[in-house]
């Protein structure tokens with residue numbers, strides 16, 4: 001593959017946030033077009049190493065050429081797997097401690113813009129939305145086989161869709177007549193289920209349901225929570241994790257996991273000194289999330305909702 005047009009978001013902020021040590025062991029959990037990976041690799045000496053995960057084989061294929069220099073220097077290993085398998089996959093390479101981990105969540109532009117992948121409500125395509133094309137669960141199965149209650153739950157929870165019940169009811173009715181096969185069919189059903197006045201505001205009427213189905217197909221929040229907790233465990237002292245999120249559910253999850261790890265646990269009131277073993281093992285590098293500068297926002301539309309959070313390990317107990 002010679003083309004993979006993805007403009008990396010918060011490139012410098014996310015990588016400089018890792019404070020890369022040149023001989024360290026790093027993981028890019030979301031290789032994509034390789035923008036962050038390349039920046040990390042440039043900061044590593046021949047004794048450092050980067051393990052780059054992507055569950056989508058097309059991202060790995062593209063980077064075989066793009067990051068060939070690092071493969072040649074033997075400081076890069078690709079791992080085609082879900083990042084929820086972080087610990088297990090790295091153990092196959094004899095790695096159990098890390099100096100830094102990066103996540104740049106969501107789908108890449110080529111995934112989104114390739115109509116056939118079925119991620120976008122803008123192109124008519126078979127309902128798919130799998131990041132890992134070898135996975136069996138796809139959007140068609142969710143839309144045609146999940147119960148009314150399960151559809152309402154994901155539309156509410158993952159899409160924050162006000163008309164979740166009405167949309168789920170319309171889906172139920174339509175699929176009784178014939179299987180719902182394409183993105184256009186789903187868009188039409190959503191439009192019919194939403195009152196005309198609501199259809200005219202708040203962006204594309206299918207945006208929230210498509211987001212919800214995509215999160216469910218790829219179990220995005222479950223994978224993130226499992227992976228982050230493994231990454232936190234595997235960090236060396238001084239090691240850091242940078243996470244870029246693009247929607248509020250992901251950001252809330254990262255914020256609350258980082259907060260929990262960097263706070264003093266509940267102590268009995270009136271203790272004069274906090275016992276050493278009760279002090280947190282992590283610190284937030286930035287209290288507030290880092291957002292792209294105006295300059296980046298003007299050239300990259302995808303950057304608008306991006307937020308970067310960074311945490312550092314300060315002790316191992």
Ligand SMILES: C[S@@+](CC[C@H](N)C(=O)[O-])C[C@H]1O[C@@H](n2cnc3c(N)ncnc32)[C@H](O)[C@@H]1O
Pocket residue numbers: 006007008009029030031032033034035036037053054055056059081082083084104105106107108109131223224
């Ligand atoms: C936003 S792109 C990353 C872009 C990359 N940072 C760059 O600079 O080009 C996200 C990538 O992560 C991958 N991805 C998302 N969730 C994943 C998961 N749970 N496991 C492995 N890869 C995942 C997607 O397939 C996609 O290629």
